[in-house]
Amino acid sequence: MRRFLCIVMVLMFVLCGLLSVDAMAQETVKIGFITPLTGFAAADGYSSLESAKLAVDYVNEHGGINGKKLELISYDDGCQPDQASALTRKLIENDKVAVVISGSYSSPSRAAAVICQQAKVPFTSTYAVHPSIVEAGEYCHRIGMAAPIQGRVGGYFAARELGAKRIALLIMNNDFGVSLAEAFKETALKLGAEIVYEKKYPLGETEFRSYLNAIKAADPDLLYAPGYYNEAANIVSQAREVGLRCWLMGDEGYDSPKFIELAKTAANGVFITTDLNRDSDRPMTRYFLEKYKERTNIDADMVGASGFDAVMLVSHILNKVGTKADDIIRYWDTIENFEDCATGPIITFQERSAIRPMDIQIVLNNQFRYFYRYYEPEIIYLNPPSGGK
Amino acid sequence: MHLEIGEEKSGNSGNIVDVKILTLKNVKKHFEGLRAVDGVDLTLNKGEILGLIGPNGAGKTTLLNTISGLLMPDDGSIMFKDRDITLLPAFKRAKLGIARTFQIAKPFSLLTAEENVLVGMGCKLHGNISSLFKNCRKKEILQKADEIINLIGLSDSKNQLASSLPIGLLRKLEIGRALATAPSLLLLDEPASGLNNQERNELAELVEKIRKLGISIILIEHTMSFVMNLSDRIVVLHRGNTIAEGTPQEVANDPLVIEVYLGTKGVKYAS
């Protein structure tokens, strides 16, 4: 008798499982999302995921994907490449997602891109900057700013707009910092500036006084320090403390309200390259900034914006062409002037990387403010259309 | 009842009082199949010196470890002064009055001889937490330490690091450290090993002095003359079991003991 009951119960479980899977599969369009929710990158993962959810809610409130609900399946990759590959495989094979989005750093994104390319599933990274991510193949795109573009924009701003002649570099020693610094350096040298100091520091470093004293001795016009806000806050406040009086310039990694909170008044006057313009009056930007604050009680950052944009862009494509991978990829490369995003409009995709106007923001009165915007194709295109790179 | 060191107990010096200070019942200690101690019964009277002998691996040191609390017996019970101490940890047994030395002389080698004695004295002194934060070199404590140091004859080298002392003094220092805990039972694990004849005689004198303080002693020793001369009673262990017990003469003449342990040496001794 007991055995019979057991069998019945097992059967019921199996049936329930089958039914629910079928029912869900019919109702929704799934997109996969990997992001670090644990480990050192958890803060960025949180921003990214919450923003992606915000976008999913927006899409579903506005009719979903051709009447079907959009469903986000997210996993925590802990910012580990091996985790990212395994989870991407799981998203593709078990969850049968139509598109994979990476809300993670460069190395896990690169690992995920390779898996997606093999499985022929469309993939896009959000804020990861390393050039090699899209080199995995035609199925891989990038929503954020590629490092070569962003570094170049920084270089132009430093050497051309600010007219800095002597430049010091303090570089975070990972894919992010190094690839930005390379592009920056190339541009700055081309524009006639001189690199008077260059040093790499590891992720997680907190003590910069000895570097900054050496930089002070080198007497630069500008310090470019590509890295993330945690380290940047220390660099900036310690730079002010040791009395380094030159322009300080950072990148989108600084673009977080936490940067200003941690660096306090020392943050004022720091320039950053970014694509999230908080002073913009574009409705989508305002929508994102307000809703994000409402949802999380924290001010939005660039990382979140790019996660939001990725979901918005992907759902736009899914709405147009359905869920077939090849259709998605073919359509993706024809996108022009996509406006439904929180960052500046995406002008086009070049070499599968988003091209958009680039902003310089400055911290004033403890807030990020709009300072300058680059539209020039030879600066904001990966390979400028005119040809000469 | 704790005996103060240096205070001569009148009347019973050298005499054994018929009061059981230590009673072991069926004590067992096994190490993964090896029956190191396999059901030993043992009693010790107050003021008695009990010699514990047996060939290497007979379980002597293991038995001593179960008494001092460094090892917990697998079975059986240990009574000390009418108190069941079978499951007490080593430091509590030390506080109750069981002190020991080790087979391989081990002092606190980076402390001076005097500090070694002071550590032992701490056993009785520091009942409460607040005393832990008091000066460790108070006058009255140092005086008491000096008494012990004089007793063991280390006054000249009390400020030397223990690691720099020669083996003869080290053995004495170990006993001094043990005495500092004001014990009523002293366990000596091969105190004479590595000593020359003169040192050995000095040590024998010291053990006699200690017995006169009314402290009971269990003595493990391989040097036959040493243990036979000092002990009131001898227990012979073999493979974890007691095989003979009695006065030194009785044990020396026991054919079983001669066979398993003393061998030719024993025959010589007996003849």
Add this chain to the structure above:
Amino acid sequence: MLQVLLDAIVLGCSYALMAVGLNMVYGLLRIIHVAHAALYTLGAYVGLYCLLNLSQSLWISLFVGALFSAIVGVLMYRIIYSPALTAPRYVPLIAGAGVFIASQELFRLLAGPYPYSFDAHFQFLSIMTPNLRVTETQMLMITFMVVAFLCLFILINKTNLGLMWRACTQDMELAASSGININLIIAINFMIGSALAGSAGILMALYRNSVFPTMGAMVSYKAFVVIVLGGFGSIPGAAIAGIILAIAESFLGMVPIFNLPREAIAFLVMILVLMFKPKGLFGR
């Protein structure tokens, strides 16, 4: 130059405070207490909580943070290390590493992944001249370190507890046989080491104005380098080596051709010490 030296000494204080606790545990139990850095982070978070919710006073938050770390440190010993002591030595090592990683995620779950600002206001000495500047926080750190090490020195060399502690570090079995309550000594040992780690966490949170879940990661291996340099188990060694390491890092970091990151310098030092003086500068 003097300025760089001074900044380095301040940094060295934080290394030293962390390394001392590690070395106290190593000296006593011969285990590498990897989870020590978790107490550093814990101190910072508790201190921050105190500052935001209980009192504006830095002193109270320093006290509460250190106290909390001390208690958790003892619990850590009782729950994690105590059962693992009889096992091979890699067992407590791995258990400690597990606790450390888990603690980072716990802090993240409880307090969120974002760094917090540690915005305490307090009055203290400071030096401000054109050539030399010691901020109030830097002064506080140096003072704290000096006072802490003086207290520790007196405790270890002059008191009964110190005598017992020194005895335990040399031979635990012998100490137990001499009537020393070794569990109590170990607990006090963890208490003091953990309190120092917790206060180091708060002071660094104040110095850097940030508290975040993974703040302990960098100090944890720096502290390890420090105890290798200073000699395993040596407390003055840890203090001096902490400052030496920070000075070496800072000055080598200033040499333009020597283009190695700070952490590489630390490990270079460690490798050199292991090659030429494996017992460390003050090892015995």
